[in-house]
Amino acid sequence: MVSERGLAVLRAIVQDYVASREPVGSKTIVERHSFGVSAATIRNDMALLEEEELIAAPHTSSGRVPTDKGYRVFVDQLTEVRPLTSAQRHAIETFLGEAGDLDELLSRTVRLIAQLTRQLAVVQVPSFASSRVRHVELVHLSPTRVLCILITDSGQVEQRLADLGGEVDEATLAALRVRLNEVAGGLTLTDAAAALSGEISAVDPRHAEVLHTLAATLAEQARAQRSDRLVVAGAANLVRTEQDFSGSILGVIEAIEEQVVLLRLFGEMAAEPQGVAVRIGRENEPFGLGETSVVSSAFTVPGRDLARLGIVGPTRMDYTSSMAAVRAVARYLSRTLGEH
Numbered sequence: 001m002v003s004e005r006g007l008a009v010l011r012a013i014v015q016d017y018v019a020s021r022e023p024v025g026s027k028t029i030v031e032r033h034s035f036g037v038s039a040a041t042i043r044n045d046m047a048l049l050e051e052e053e054l055i056a057a058p059h060t061s062s063g064r065v066p067t068d069k070g071y072r073v074f075v076d077q078l079t080e081v082r083p084l085t086s087a088q089r090h091a092i093e094t095f096l097g098e099a100g101d102l103d104e105l106l107s108r109t110v111r112l113i114a115q116l117t118r119q120l121a122v123v124q125v126p127s128f129a130s131s132r133v134r135h136v137e138l139v140h141l142s143p144t145r146v147l148c149i150l151i152t153d154s155g156q157v158e159q160r161l162a163d164l165g166g167e168v169d170e171a172t173l174a175a176l177r178v179r180l181n182e183v184a185g186g187l188t189l190t191d192a193a194a195a196l197s198g199e200i201s202a203v204d205p206r207h208a209e210v211l212h213t214l215a216a217t218l219a220e221q222a223r224a225q226r227s228d229r230l231v232v233a234g235a236a237n238l239v240r241t242e243q244d245f246s247g248s249i250l251g252v253i254e255a256i257e258e259q260v261v262l263l264r265l266f267g268e269m270a271a272e273p274q275g276v277a278v279r280i281g282r283e284n285e286p287f288g289l290g291e292t293s294v295v296s297s298a299f300t301v302p303g304r305d306l307a308r309l310g311i312v313g314p315t316r317m318d319y320t321s322s323m324a325a326v327r328a329v330a331r332y333l334s335r336t337l338g339e340h
Contacts, residue, residue: 002052005035007077009045010054014066014074018318021244023063068281068315071293075278075319082320084328088116092332102126102301102337106231109309109329114234116325117295119313120256124266125229126307133192136180143167148213152189160220162213180211230259237313244314245291255288256312265289266308269296275330276323281315291315295322297330301337309333 002010012033016024026042029035035042046064049055054070057063066074084092095112099105106123113121131152139147144167150158168176184192196211235253242249255261265287269277279294289312296310309330311322 002049002054002073003045005037006045006048007073008033008035009042010049010066010070011074011077013046013049013055013064014071014319017065018316021316023058023065025063028063066315068283071280071315071319072283075280075323078320078323081276081323081327084324088325089328092329096329096332096336105333105336107233109333110231110233113309113311113325113329114237116329117311117313117318117322118234118237118240119311119317119322120232120234120238121309121311122256122262123231123309124263124307125231126301132186132188133184136177136184138173138177138180140168140170140173143169146173146213160213164213176211230262232256234311241314241316244316252289252292252312261287261289262312265294266296266310269294269308276327277310278319278323293317293319295319295326297326299330299333299337 009029012029013024016022016028016032026039026046029042030037030039046055049070050057050064052069053067054073055064056067058065092112096105096108099108106125110121110123113119113123133150134153135151137149137151139149141147141161144164146162146164146168148160148162150160152158180196183195187195193216238249238252245252265279265284269279272278276295276297281293282290284290284292284294291314292312293315294310294312295317296308298306298308300306310326313322
């Protein structure tokens with residue numbers, strides 16, 4: 001069991017090591033922090049921390065560095081995330097407020113997070129996969145051509161031209177429109193596509209081509225709007241921290257380039273009470289990122305699925321500032337997108 005002073009010593013070691021990249025000794029702790037005890041007492045506390053595998057001695061150094069477990073205890077001991085300064089909040093609002101659309105907003109977001117944290121930043125593109133069909137409209141262009149218009153509950157509008165393979169008059173088209181909305185209305189895009197692909201009662205078999213065309217449109221849109229894409233920025237930040245990794249960072253870069261890896265990891269990260277999730281070192285080994293830490297937070301876009309943003313960097317990371325920046329930007333996105 002680690003004492004309160006022992007936890008304070010651990011915090012000091014984490015903070016000093018993150019700032020200097022140098023192993024931290026008892027003399028340094030006494031000089032830099034006001035513990036009011038001797039270096040010998042601090043050495044005893046450090047010995048207990050080492051027994052708990054919270055710190056370790058690199059090579060033959062007299063100083064100690066935090067272990068993955070030590071970083072985890074440090075992060076878990078953060079009862080609240082330090083808020084950003086008013087200047088930092090103003091910078092977020094100003095920079096992101098100039099975005100013209102969602103794509104530009106996400107692009108600006110990763111650049112801003114990379115700048116604030118000095119880590120590699122990633123943002124998950126929100127998905128329309130959970131959107132539901134609000135209305136299906138069929139516009140008669142010619143006896144054999146129809147414009148299929150799909151409107152979702154999130155306001156998304158998708159249009160496709162359908163060649164019917166035979167003549168359909170406006171009266172028949174009107175009847176089909178009513179039946180399509182009865183079948184697809186209120187369903188998700190995927191479920192609507194499945195419903196329209198099957199046999200639908202009270203529809204003339206001769207008009208099945210219209211249904212199949214619309215079903216294909218819905219299925220195509222559902223695939224296109226799956227949340228399987230990330231926007232990334234700040235790769236140079238990762239390269240600059242290469243000495244914090246025991247070997248080459250190529251494996252880390254390759255894992256990040258396999259976006260499905262990070263998407264799976266994001267999917268497993270549940271937010272802590274502070275609204276931020278943190279995975280450290282060995283906790284990320286199943287994803288090929290065993291020497292990295294990942295900090296993430298969720299944001300919402302009306303009519304879309306929950307998405308996440310975050311950073312990837314070495315375990316020697318300024319967790320306090322990084323968690324604050326990631327949470328602040330996620331909250332800004334949710335608030336701004338909710339207003340629009």
